[in-house]
Amino acid sequence: MNSTESNENGMNWPDGVTERLSWWAENNSKTLVEAYAEFIVYLRENLGIDSPADEDGDFLEESAETFVVIDARKMSGGNTIDFVGWFIGVDKKVADKRAGDRQTAINAVRQDMGVAIANGLVARAYVENGHWMLESKDSVRQTEESAEGDDPWWLVRDGALNFAMLQTNSEWDSFGKPIRPSMWSRTYYFLGNTTEAFNDNIALWAIRVGDPEGPPSFPVAIGVPCRVKVRPPRENQQTDISFVTAANKFQTTIRYTDDFVDEADRTLLAPERMWPNHEMYCDLPDLGELYETGSKMVAGIPNPIGPLVVIKGKVTYVNREGWEDTYGDDPSGMRYPMSISSFSLQRENPDGPRREVSCIMHGHLVKENHALDYRDGDRWLPYANKSTVFVFGRLGTRPIKDDSGNEIDRVPRINALGVYAVPRLVIPAGEGGDTSLDQYGGGSQ
16 A cells, blocks of 8 residues: 555545645645545545545545546646737736625525525535534535634635535536635736737737636736637637636746747747737827727716727836825725827927826736836846836826816826836836936926
8 A cells, every 4th residue: 555644634645646636736726635625525426435544545546546537627627728929918906706606695694594505505614523514405514624723715704604605507517515705816918819820810818817815916027928828718709808718827837938930030029029010009199099989988987998009108207106096996006107208299299298198007017017127138127217118008088177177188098007118128227227206207308
């Protein structure tokens, strides 16, 4: 029999079982304790084994092999494809996709726990003999979670009421089993396509990244060629932006490389060479017209919603200290203003508010995704005024008011989702560039 490793509940598992369940847990974004728990359920429900400790180690290892191979196909997201291109932005907003379901379960439990259990919506949770118990409509069972230490991953507390939400979709393998009460997501924006389609159709994609532990907040290198793994896009999407779902442990699938084009063409992947040719790109003087022709009305929103755009200009103002976000939809609680301009824009507007385009960057973009830095090899360094940047974001307008507070005009503004500083066209801060706040006091020189 193989050597063993002890689980938190005292069960000794053969090394071969632990090895397989560790791999399964990693690929399904779960802990090893959760993998043990699901394997025990698998043994009981599929093989009629109630006491794994009484079984032969070789049999347990073979059963674990069956468990991970079957479930890898059903649950681990093995059906993924490579996308190639560039990250171009990241959304400031995060969402808990389980918030509505969780509130529905809480309301049902508050009204009548027994009915909620009978309807298969929840299982009552309570402690007995040092372990958490779950009472569902079909059974009462002891879980693997000890009552000591942290709460179980599935536990919902509502005052004196404790319960687990259950999977209610009968098409899922987890039907009737506990599910996580929260499932956070954030959208990352990607410009590219599959390896096969990249040369013919460089498109904008919204990659939805989920994380049960909390809002996805990892950084990406905007404007750097890369490969990522996503689940295949659904056909016939009725959305302005095509979207895909990220593979499990999406961050670990990101590989910064330019190997998806021939070596002779790799210099062409520089954003300053590729992005100005994309249909989203707009010269600064044309933003006002684009807003007028490309904006749409959305139900429930009083003002038109402008299109997503890519613009390029010279930095004329930036506030690196930032402002508090009074709107409350950015978890960072901060936003950062920046203005850019260009020769063509200032030739048309020698003075006044139209000579610059204001860009508002969200806190996550600045703090985690290097919006105010440029890439120098493996280092990120700050850039100074007059550096050339590309900005990706949602086109809108801001009001211009007279001394009496009356609105007299509206000028373009970008709610920035991504910033890429062109390494060859930056003024390095601290290496000859002015890093003092005085440089950010007004327009270009």
